[in-house]
Amino acid sequence: MANLLDHGILILGSLFMLLPIYIVLQTTSTTDLETMKNGPGLLLGDQLDENFTKAMFEASGFSGENTGLSMLKNSMILGIGFAVGKIVIGMMAAYALVYFRLRFATFAFWLIFTTLLLPLEVRILPSYEIAQKLGLLNSYTGLIVPLIASATATFFFRQFFRSIPEELVEAARIDGAGPVKFFVDILVPLSQTMIAAMFIIMFVYGWNQYLWPTMVTTEEHMFTLVRGIKQITQVLEGNNVPEYGRANMLALVAILPPVLVVLFFQRWFVKGLTESDK
Structure with a gap:
């Protein structure tokens, strides 16, 4: 009886959590006028294919380059x-902090860790200025490189590396393994679960970025999904009929990759986080 209640x-x-997603799906299966007139409902319509084609293959901007x-x-x-x-970056920083004889290793770690207190919004203007001066605007390098330093990944990898027995380090040293070989052949394979856990967290965080892509991308062919959905909702204000089907279809498409990543790595996710605390 207790199991039945728990499962119920x-x-x-x-x-309850899937109901909003189903309502979004319902609005992608009806015409925009019907959605405006009747609002969201529970019965699926017959416009799903049309809205999918419009969302994925038709451009929503002025250049004709920002398709779904x-x-x-x-x-x-x-x-x-x-x-x-x-x-x-997190693995290399943690490796240096744990295994290299640095005089100020502990101070450097806490200095890195305190950057968690500085969110992106605090440092976005100097980061944008540097990206602009280096000519990184409207490029994948400008989207990715200014944000890849990670105190979170450094912290978790540092905790994991500290849990590795010292006898393994001594054995590798006796066998003649240098720092690079020890890192590549021993630490990286041992860190697979931690890498999977960090990949999930960082992929979802990067996928959902809106503020930074909005700052560094002004050309429509560089827009991300989150950026493009916002553009559609802004363009359709006024006397135009809002394209609810198109925007909500892109929202559903934006949900799928993070969900698939979590499902694929879920076996290693909890294991990777718990193994760091030994």
């Missing part, structure tokens, strides 16, 4: 580049 609560909670496919590509490049860059 979980099912009700899941349905192009914005999806830009979001994927931003999300993957953001996650991979943060993981690489």
Whole structure:
């Protein structure tokens, strides 16, 4: 009886969370005029294919270059580049802090960790000025590189590296493994679960970025999905009929990649986070 009650609560909670997504799906299956007239409903219409085609293959701006496919590509490049860059930088910083004999290693770590107190909004103007002076606007480099330094990844990898037995380090040293070989052949394979956990966190964070892409991308062919959806809602203000079907279809498309990443890495996610605390 207790199990039945627990499962019932979980099912009700899941349905409660999925209801808004279903309503968004319903608005993508009806015409925009019908949505304006009747509002969201529960019955699916017959405009799903048309709205999908319009969202993915028709441009919404003035240049004709920001189709749903192009914005999806830009979001994927931003999300993957953001996650991979943060993981690489975080692992290298943690490796240096744990295994190199640095006089001020502890001070350097806490200095890095305090950057968590400075959100993107605090440092966005100097970051934009540097990106502008280096000519990084409207480029993938400008989207990714200024944001890849990660105190979060450095902290978790540092905790994980400290949990590795010292005997393993001594054995590698006796076998003649240098710092690079020890890092590549031993630490990286051992860190697979941690890498998976960090990839999920950083990919979702990079995928959902709106403020920074808005600052550094002014050309429509560089717009991400989050940026493009906002543009559609801004353009359609006034006397025009809002394209609810198109905008909501892009919103559903924007949900799918983070969900798929979480489902793919879910076996390693909790394990990677718990293994760092040993």
